[in-house]
Amino acid sequence: MSEDHIIVTRDGAVLEIRFNRPDKKNAITNAMYGIIADAVASTQTDDDIRVILFTSNGDFFSAGNDIKDFAAQSTGAFDGPRHVGRFLEEVINAEKPIVASVQGHAVGVGTTMLFQCDLVYVADHARLTVPFIDLGVVPENASSLTMVDRLGHTRAFALFGLGEPLMGKDAAAWGLANAALPAAEVEPRARAAAQTLAAKPPQSMRHTKKLMRDREALLARMREEGEIFAKRLQSPEAMQAFSAFLQRKA
Ligand code: COA
Numbered sequence: 001m002s003e004d005h006i007i008v009t010r011d012g013a014v015l016e017i018r019f020n021r022p023d024k025k026n027a028i029t030n031a032m033y034g035i036i037a038d039a040v041a042s043t044q045t046d047d048d049i050r051v052i053l054f055t056s057n058g059d060f061f062s063a064g065n066d067i068k069d070f071a072a073q074s075t076g077a078f079d080g081p082r083h084v085g086r087f088l089e090e091v092i093n094a095e096k097p098i099v100a101s102v103q104g105h106a107v108g109v110g111t112t113m114l115f116q117c118d119l120v121y122v123a124d125h126a127r128l129t130v131p132f133i134d135l136g137v138v139p140e141n142a143s144s145l146t147m148v149d150r151l152g153h154t155r156a157f158a159l160f161g162l163g164e165p166l167m168g169k170d171a172a173a174w175g176l177a178n179a180a181l182p183a184a185e186v187e188p189r190a191r192a193a194a195q196t197l198a199a200k201p202p203q204s205m206r207h208t209k210k211l212m213r214d215r216e217a218l219l220a221r222m223r224e225e226g227e228i229f230a231k232r233l234q235s236p237e238a239m240q241a242f243s244a245f246l247q248r249k250a
Contacts, residue, residue, distance in 0.1 A: 006035040013050040013198040022058025027066040034083035040090040050198040055101040064108025071242040074233045088141050091116050092218045095206045097197050101190030103183050115146035121190040123183040127165035136237030138228050142221040150175050
């Protein structure tokens with residue numbers, strides 16, 4: 001059940017959104033994007049929620065977009081509304097601070113979403129990757145902007161172009177993460193930080209976050225990437241990459 005793949009709970013004024021599909025490395029399906037988008041959207045009007053915390057179960061933070069969904073979208077077999085765009089927009093638009101607890105590896109959107117968060121705590125062993133080129137697509141989630149801004153062009157290009165992993169320790173040293181910690185300490189630290197934020201004056205917090213981010217530029221880049229991404233999904237390069245992944249154990 002997709003509802004069980006995302007668990008949304010409250011801890012005081014903190015809304016916790018937990019990836020819970022560990023057998024698939026927390027790969028995100030269309031239905032899961034929909035649930036997350038609804039949860040993040042609800043925080044805009046709910047004064048009782050002051051902070052959003054992303055966390056996950058299992059050894060991966062998230063293996064990114066579900067590749068079966070990508071394959072279905074690339075062949076036109078995918079039916080019904082797509083929620084990924086709404087997920088990306090809601091996270092960029094969120095006025096409440098977002099904290100990420102990254103206890104394990106991340107791939108694709110599992111990595112790029114961290115660049116939209118306000119505080120990030122990562123396991124020091126975690127490998128964060130962005131294999132968009134290997135998949136025949138392009139960066140999403142405004143990551144062609146955020147990763148270059150945060151890491152610098154050549155470091156970002158090594159991740160996108162060479163497919164090198166960003167290790168947890170480097171994520172902290174290079175400005176993506178606030179701290180790289182032993183895996184067991186990541187979630188307690190992230191939850192403590194979220195509770196600290198939740199205790200601060202909420203309107204001042206909201207204004208400060210807004211002043212610190214160029215939301216319009218992020219949305220514009222996200223849409224520009226999205227147009228290219230949608231075309232690339234139907235390219236022979238992408239189709240080959242998806243079927244290679246789906247057939248690799250056959
Ligand atoms: N989409 C769909 N299923 C995925 C997935 C994804 N993004 N990532 C992992 N899974 C599934 C695997 O198919 C496998 O399912 P199965 O047990 O039914 O065969 C299960 O999760 C475990 O993955 P496995 O590959 O056996 O684990 P691993 O530790 O050897 O490798 C990854 C983990 C994440 C490195 C590897 O699965 C991978 O490369 N996944 C694709 C990541 C990706 O490209 N995401 C899209 C980014 S845009």
